[in-house]
Amino acid sequence: MTLPYSESSNYHAHIYFDQDSLSVVEELVQKVEKLFDVQIGRVHQKLVGPHPKWSCQFAFNSNQADFVKWLDQNREGLSVLVHGCSTNDLLDHTKHLNWLGEPIELNLSIFH
Numbered sequence: 001m002t003l004p005y006s007e008s009s010n011y012h013a014h015i016y017f018d019q020d021s022l023s024v025v026e027e028l029v030q031k032v033e034k035l036f037d038v039q040i041g042r043v044h045q046k047l048v049g050p051h052p053k054w055s056c057q058f059a060f061n062s063n064q065a066d067f068v069k070w071l072d073q074n075r076e077g078l079s080v081l082v083h084g085c086s087t088n089d090l091l092d093h094t095k096h097l098n099w100l101g102e103p104i105e106l107n108l109s110i111f112h
Contacts, residue, residue: 005096006084009062013071014081016053016104024076025056031074032058036067050093050106051081059085072100079104 003011017025022045029040041057048055060067068082080100083092090111 007086
């Protein structure tokens with residue numbers, strides 16, 4: 001998988017889940033902690049920012065593209081948004097992104 005465009009070398013991956021898949025995400029986070037040097041955000045059991053489902057953010061850089069390949073192979077069918085981190089959040093969440101799995105419509109109203 002190719003990383004989306006980014007003004008910087010920094011990226012976020014947001015994995016989406018619900019009550020039924022919470023344990024899958026918690027296990028996945030434990031694996032990521034052991035295998036990768038990425039910054040792991042909270043496992044949010046509420047809506048945060050433009051994310052329409054519960055989510056957990058992973059922050060990484062372009063030198064860690066192998067993390068995204070691993071995440072794609074281990075996401076257990078969950079949707080993951082991968083986007084660049086620039087000074088324009090709207091572009092990052094609409095144009096400069098890739099999806100692993102099924103895309104989910106984001107709440108873009110927070111950017112207006």
